[in-house]
Amino acid sequence: MLIKLTGGTVYDPNSGVAGQKQDIYIEDGRIIAPPAADRAVDREYDVSGKVVMAGAIDLHSHIGGGKGNIARTLLPEDHRLDPVARTLITRSGNGHVIPSTFVTGYRYAEMGYTAAFEPALLPINARQAHMEMGDIPILDKGGYVMLGSDDYLLRMLTAKKDQKAINDYVAWTMNAAKAIGVKVVNAGGINAFKFNQRKLDLDEQNVHYGVTPRQILQTLARALQELGVTHPLHVHGCNLGVPGNVDTTLHTIDGIEGLPMHLTHIQFHSYGKEGDYKFSSGAATIAEAINRNKNITADVGQVMFGQTVTASGDSMRQHYNHRFAHPDKWICMDIECDAGCGVVPFKYRDQNFVNALQWAIGLEIFLLVDDPWRVFLTTDHPNGAPFMSYPHLIRLLMDKSFRNDMLARIHPEAQKMTTLGSIEREYSLQEIAILTRAGAARILGLKDRGALSPGNWADITVYTEDADREKMFAKPNFVFKDGELVAKDGEIVQVTWGTTHVAQPEYDPSVEVELKQYFDRYLTMKLGNFKISDDEITETGRGSITVHPLRGAA
Amino acid sequence: MSALTFTFKQNTAQRVDLSPLVSQNLHGLSAAEIAALELQAGNARLPVAELFDISGADVQDIVIANATAKLDYIGKSSAGGKISVLGDAGAYTGMQLQGGSISVSGNAGLYLGCELKNGSIVVGGNAGDYVGGALPGNKQGMRGGSIIIKGNAGSRVGDHLRRGQILIEGDAGDYLGSRMLAGTIAVLGQVGRYPGFAMRRGTLLLWNTPPLPAYFNDCGANTFAFLPLLFASFKGLNSRFADSGLAFSRARRYGGDIVEGGRGEILVKV
Numbered sequence: 001m002l003i004k005l006t007g008g009t010v011y012d013p014n015s016g017v018a019g020q021k022q023d024i025y026i027e028d029g030r031i032i033a034p035p036a037a038d039r040a041v042d043r044e045y046d047v048s049g050k051v052v053m054a055g056a057i058d059l060h061s062h063i064g065g066g067k068g069n070i071a072r073t074l075l076p077e078d079h080r081l082d083p084v085a086r087t088l089i090t091r092s093g094n095g096h097v098i099p100s101t102f103v104t105g106y107r108y109a110e111m112g113y114t115a116a117f118e119p120a121l122l123p124i125n126a127r128q129a130h131m132e133m134g135d136i137p138i139l140d141k142g143g144y145v146m147l148g149s150d151d152y153l154l155r156m157l158t159a160k161k162d163q164k165a166i167n168d169y170v171a172w173t174m175n176a177a178k179a180i181g182v183k184v185v186n187a188g189g190i191n192a193f194k195f196n197q198r199k200l201d202l203d204e205q206n207v208h209y210g211v212t213p214r215q216i217l218q219t220l221a222r223a224l225q226e227l228g229v230t231h232p233l234h235v236h237g238c239n240l241g242v243p244g245n246v247d248t249t250l251h252t253i254d255g256i257e258g259l260p261m262h263l264t265h266i267q268f269h270s271y272g273k274e275g276d277y278k279f280s281s282g283a284a285t286i287a288e289a290i291n292r293n294k295n296i297t298a299d300v301g302q303v304m305f306g307q308t309v310t311a312s313g314d315s316m317r318q319h320y321n322h323r324f325a326h327p328d329k330w331i332c333m334d335i336e337c338d339a340g341c342g343v344v345p346f347k348y349r350d351q352n353f354v355n356a357l358q359w360a361i362g363l364e365i366f367l368l369v370d371d372p373w374r375v376f377l378t379t380d381h382p383n384g385a386p387f388m389s390y391p392h393l394i395r396l397l398m399d400k401s402f403r404n405d406m407l408a409r410i411h412p413e414a415q416k417m418t419t420l421g422s423i424e425r426e427y428s429l430q431e432i433a434i435l436t437r438a439g440a441a442r443i444l445g446l447k448d449r450g451a452l453s454p455g456n457w458a459d460i461t462v463y464t465e466d467a468d469r470e471k472m473f474a475k476p477n478f479v480f481k482d483g484e485l486v487a488k489d490g491e492i493v494q495v496t497w498g499t500t501h502v503a504q505p506e507y508d509p510s511v512e513v514e515l516k517q518y519f520d521r522y523l524t525m526k527l528g529n530f531k532i533s534d535d536e537i538t539e540t541g542r543g544s545i546t547v548h549p550l551r552g553a554a
Numbered sequence: 555m556s557a558l559t560f561t562f563k564q565n566t567a568q569r570v571d572l573s574p575l576v577s578q579n580l581h582g583l584s585a586a587e588i589a590a591l592e593l594q595a596g597n598a599r600l601p602v603a604e605l606f607d608i609s610g611a612d613v614q615d616i617v618i619a620n621a622t623a624k625l626d627y628i629g630k631s632s633a634g635g636k637i638s639v640l641g642d643a644g645a646y647t648g649m650q651l652q653g654g655s656i657s658v659s660g661n662a663g664l665y666l667g668c669e670l671k672n673g674s675i676v677v678g679g680n681a682g683d684y685v686g687g688a689l690p691g692n693k694q695g696m697r698g699g700s701i702i703i704k705g706n707a708g709s710r711v712g713d714h715l716r717r718g719q720i721l722i723e724g725d726a727g728d729y730l731g732s733r734m735l736a737g738t739i740a741v742l743g744q745v746g747r748y749p750g751f752a753m754r755r756g757t758l759l760l761w762n763t764p765p766l767p768a769y770f771n772d773c774g775a776n777t778f779a780f781l782p783l784l785f786a787s788f789k790g791l792n793s794r795f796a797d798s799g800l801a802f803s804r805a806r807r808y809g810g811d812i813v814e815g816g817r818g819e820i821l822v823k824v
Contacts, residue, residue: 074691075691076689076690076691076692077689077691077692080689327693328693329693
């Protein structure tokens with residue numbers, strides 16, 4: 001079937017198209033070049049005057065894995081606030097801060113998102129995470145496998161294994177857990193917590209293994225570089241949320257020695273300790289460092305005011321944060337010696353000095369990083385805010401007077417501590433398209449997503465131009481996933497199933513010899529069961545696997 | 555003005571959510587508008603008139619006649635007025651009640667008066683589990699008002715109870731006053747196993763010695779000056795608790811749950 005979107009104003013940063021009027025043709029799920037004039041169009045959508053972008057991609061959103069279920073179990077009162085009834089085509093569930101799987105897919109798609117990536121795919125829990133993401137309709141998904149606090153890697157580092165051996169282990173784990181990237185959470189800190197360390201600086205040794213976070217980050221970043229994995233090491237740094245951690249973050253940037261690195265939810269890592277409250281913004285310093293170091297990319301992890309729940313693998317920091325839990329209940333746990341998990345419900349308040357300044361710091365980073373290709377729009381769902389707040393966030397970035405109105409409402413002392421009011425920058429539609437589509441697709445190495453040139457999959461979102469950007473981005477007119485119309489005017493009209501994006505770096509199969517012994521001796525699972533086969537994702541008939549190319553070993 | 559009466563036609567096998575039928579919702583509505591209000595019945599939404607015969611007009615005096623245990627959420631969050639249930643009531647009767655009174659002539663289901671804020675509930679028959687309790691996951695149950703049960707009550711009466719009183723003329727099930735934060739529960743009949751489990755403060759007032767768990771300490775028999783005052787406050791109640799012959803001032807006190815600091819108490823008549 002030949003589909004035509006006629007007369008739209010297209011924003012496609014990948015092809016350098018910025019607001020030109022263009023027709024788009026779709027056939028067999030993909031965008032094609034304009035066909036011969038005599039070919040009949042089967043279905044035409046008049047989108048003249050409307051804004052056309054590729055489907056949005058969220059590169060850091062906690063949508064799968066055990067912690068979501070723990071958060072759901074912990075917060076039944078939250079689910080009761082937002083029950084979602086079934087319709088003839090959609091299933092029932094719950095929304096709000098940690099939506100059920102089905103509602104996650106619907107709400108993302110209604111907002112024009114067509115892909116989301118789970119950043120904390122724990123190797124030992126990867127199967128559950130994939131099964132859970134397999135229940136998220138419409139969206140494409142993928143995950144970054146979490147390494148750096150796992151006993152096996154730390155043993156390797158203690159034993160001073162060579163880089164080649166580490167590379168094999170990393171590549172093997174990515175293949176076994178079906179991941180597209182590698183994430184480090186508080187490098188080594190989750191493990192150190194189990195040896196009663198309550199903080200771990202970049203150069204502080206784990207008391208048991210004698211390994212420092214700096215070593216772990218360097219080793220893993222180098223492994224990905226040598227394996228040719230496109231997505232750089234995805235780093236949740238040390239000292240999350242600690243006043244003064246801006247120095248840690250700067251040292252982390254320097255310490256990686258030019259290797260590609262993605263700093264995630266950097267807002268939580270950009271705090272100074274000046275002023276009466278010993279808490280201040282380090283956003284300008286961090287933005288300057290990102291501008292200067294071209295090997296660094298970052299997503300913001302913006303906080304938004306209201307109730308949410310923080311779910312993180314960083315049990316060390318989550319244990320510290322439990323005293324701020326609202327409502328007052330929380331969970332921290334070890335996960336099979338592989339990593340940890342901390343779930344702390346949280347309410348960000350605009351009249352709380354720290355929360356208000358966190359909000360301002362996030363926005364400062366967005367506005368002070370010059371290159372939109374190296375910064376990404378996230379709230380670290382659900383840790384900074386649920387993903388449903390993205391349209392509001394986009395309006396804050398695109399509308400200076402609205403931003404200043406919001407700024408005037410926050411804690412007065414926080415207003416004095418931020419330069420936000422003096423920043424003139426407003427994001428353009430093209431820049432938003434880079435932040436939420438083109439840039440994300442590029443850094444993930446998605447070969448045929450996030451762009452509107454012929455050959456790409458037809459993930460397309462059509463918005464009605466509106467000066468109120470929140471309204472504009474909340475309910476797009478049309479959302480196409482793989483060429484199928486899935487949402488119309490913010491309502492789901494068809495339920496499809498997305499693919500799972502993976503990368504498959506090569507490794508020496510002999511890596512399994514030692515791993516097998518390790519699994520047999522220490523773990524609850526046998527090596528053969530640990531590895532996820534393609535069938536497990538595809539056998540339901542709705543999942544599929546898309547392997548993306550490596551960028552070639554450097 | 556005569557009582558606004560909803561007579562259940564008993565024409566559905568599904569459970570019906572009656573939460574819209576409370577005074578603050580019906581105030582100012584015409585008879586036709588009330589008849590057209592939609593109720594959730596199983597997976598369908600049906601107008602009130604399809605399930606009930608409606609007569610009368612006084613929204614401060616609501617009667618649910620011919621009622622069965624399928625009718626849930628009677629008087630949910632009601633802000634005032636009187637609701638009389640003739641027959642049985644389903645689950646969540648009087649949930650989060652803010653004021654006024656509810657009476658049930660038959661039995662009531664699970665979660666009777668759960669998270670009750672103010673007002674009173676009287677049940678002529680028996681009640682299910684979690685009387686005056688908290689919804690799963692919530693940290694506070696009933697926060698004020700009173701519940702009187704003339705028959706027996708199920709397990710976990712007063713789970714997470716925060717304030718207010720629950721008076722049971724018959725027996726109570728297991729885990730009476732579990733996770734109680736404060737408040738008073740009195741039981742004339744027998745009590746099941748594990749009373750006061752994880753109780754922090756508050757009083758369980760009993761006429762019969764319960765099977766006492768290890769996490770309560772015997773503090774001996776004493777004369778309590780507050781007991782005559784408490785019984786005096788029961789005087790006007792429509793209940794056997796108003797009978798001065800039941801009153802006592804001497805009781806054996808057990809302190810617990812020790813795991814939670816031991817500031818709660820079980821008082822047993824001696």
